[in-house]
Amino acid sequence: MKRIGFIGLGLMGANIARNIMQGGYPMALFDPCQENLAPLVAHGAKSVESPQALAECSDIVFICVPGAPQVEAIVEGRQGLVLGAHDGLVIVDCSTSDPTLTRRLSETLADKGVAFMDAALGGTPTQAESGELQAIVGAEKDTLEVIRPVLECWASKILHVGPAGAGHTMKLLNQFLAMGYGAIYSEALTIGAKAGVTPAVFDSVIRGSRMDSGFYQTFFQYVLERDRNAHRFSLANAGKDISYVANLANDLNVKAGVANAIQELYASALDEGAGECFVPELSDIVARRHGVSFSP
DSSP states (O other), X not given: OOOEEEEOOSHHHHHHHHHHHHTTOOEEEEOSXXXXXXXXXXXXXXXXXXXXHHHHTOSEEEEOOSSHHHHHHHHHSTTOGGGGOOTTOEEEEOSOOOHHHHHHHHHHHHTTTOEEEEEEEESOHHHHHHTOEEEEEESOHHHHHHHHHHHTTTEEEEEEEESTTHHHHHHHHHHHHHHHHHHHHHHHHHHHHHTTOOHHHHHHHHTTSTTOOXXXXXXXXXXXXXXXXXSOOBHHHHHHHHHHHHXXXXXXXXXXXXXXXXXXXXXXXXXXXXXXXXXXXXXXHHHHHTTOOOOO
């Protein structure tokens, strides 16, 4: 069995790591938060002192952290993975990161005999718990085949979209659509409310129509029922993701006016200190700015 290392035991990472362990793989962990480590250590995982030590004792290392700065520090920082890298090591970045960084790390580590690839996540913490996530993979085909059995422990669908960096690019395009819908719904609800159209009336027209979707339904589960757990993705993460989209467009010399406008809306919510709110709560933030409330 391949020896697995895992870094980043948040809502998604902890469930992914648990599913890999349930597949029978030996697991080593690194996370600065001891509380995150304890449940998996209690079930047989071992904790190590640093990413370097994790690389030394692993055949495959998964990274599941908030974004590109954290990935870069884990790989190349003090006691980083690169210091413990060995020939044949595969590093799988499941974070929502910057594709430019992914491609650079892939090229740099290849000289050490290390494969760096991305397996961006599609799905929710609930799907992570049940092992039904999407893995949006950017890698060489032979590298993917090496780690496929491990991916199958936590992903019900494995989508190979190209070489290293392609998975993160596709994830950002997905996030562009999602955060765009969040912004559109929020402004549409406020425009409607100012014109006398309630969220319930809005929903009676959209639900079941061609404009309905899973994202719409969880967003409106909050709007209509005030269920914060329906759509648990923070505005801090949303703002980070859409900023990566805007940066990617800029790097590619694409005039992305829509992406920039969406970024500005999320950034303004973060400037108000709403980073810990979830995406559907953007509807309340926009509404308040115009003297509207959707609370019962």
